[in-house]
Amino acid sequence: MECKCEGICECDPCECNPCTCGEEKCKCGCEEIKPKKKSKKEIIIELEDSLLRSKAEFINYRKRLEEEQIKIFKYCNEDIIKEILPIIDNFERAIAMDDDNLDDEVSKFLAGFKMIYCNLISVLKEAGVVEIDGNNKPFDPTYHEAIMTEKKDGVVPGMVLEVLQKGYILKDRVIRPAMVKVSEGVGEL
Numbered sequence: 001m002e003c004k005c006e007g008i009c010e011c012d013p014c015e016c017n018p019c020t021c022g023e024e025k026c027k028c029g030c031e032e033i034k035p036k037k038k039s040k041k042e043i044i045i046e047l048e049d050s051l052l053r054s055k056a057e058f059i060n061y062r063k064r065l066e067e068e069q070i071k072i073f074k075y076c077n078e079d080i081i082k083e084i085l086p087i088i089d090n091f092e093r094a095i096a097m098d099d100d101n102l103d104d105e106v107s108k109f110l111a112g113f114k115m116i117y118c119n120l121i122s123v124l125k126e127a128g129v130v131e132i133d134g135n136n137k138p139f140d141p142t143y144h145e146a147i148m149t150e151k152k153d154g155v156v157p158g159m160v161l162e163v164l165q166k167g168y169i170l171k172d173r174v175i176r177p178a179m180v181k182v183s184e185g186v187g188e189l
Contacts, residue, residue, distance in 0.1 A: 077127050078170055084120065085168060085176055091117040092166075124168075132167035132178045134160045143167060145177040149184040159183045 038046075091113060098110045132143045139146060139158045147164055155161065160180045167178030 074171055075173060078173075078175055081124065081127065081129055081168075081170060082175055084124070088117070088120060088124075089165065091120070128171045129175075130169045132169060132174070134163045134167065134178045134180055136160065139180070139182045143169075143174060143177055144180045144182075146182045147179045148181040150181055151184045155183040157183055 094113050095110060095117060098107055134144055137160050139160055144160060144167065150161055152161060159182065160178075161183050162181040163178050164181060165179040167174065168176050
């Protein structure tokens with residue numbers, strides 16, 4: 001009887017014995033080692049699945065990239081605006097020095113400051129910068145930074161008493177919280 005394992009099995013020599021049914025069975029165990037061949041249908045299913053996964057990964061990557069680009073574009077001015085805010089504070093301090101006498105040189109000089117200040121404020125508003133309104137409002141740690149507390153009769157604890165430095169929001173992001181003085185309650189802030 002001729003060995004049917006020849007060319008299939010890498011074992012040398014192959015020990016084949018005839019079975020009772022007339023077929024030969026390999027004793028070397030090479031049938032167990034040899035990987036099962038996949039049908040064309042299984043291969044096609046695997047390739048389609050791989051293609052769908054790759055397509056989904058690419059779509060998710062593109063969405064993340066678009067979201068990042070939108071976020072970058074939306075807040076691209078944030079750094080320069082943060083640098084301009086102290087200048088705005090200085091303009092406000094200078095303008096606050098003005099008195100009722102409009103004929104003196106200081107008042108005339110401050111009139112120019114007021115025009116520059118108004119122009120800066122309008123540019124910031126066009127860029128989406130909004131001042132945080134905090135006076136006589138409840139303290140909110142998202143928008144306010146408590147610098148001082150004060151006990152005040154007739155005021156509910158946790159209310160903003162005074163804004164020490166203005167805070168600003170760019171679009172929907174707080175770029176500088178308002179520094180505030182908050183009314184103090186019994187062990188509360």
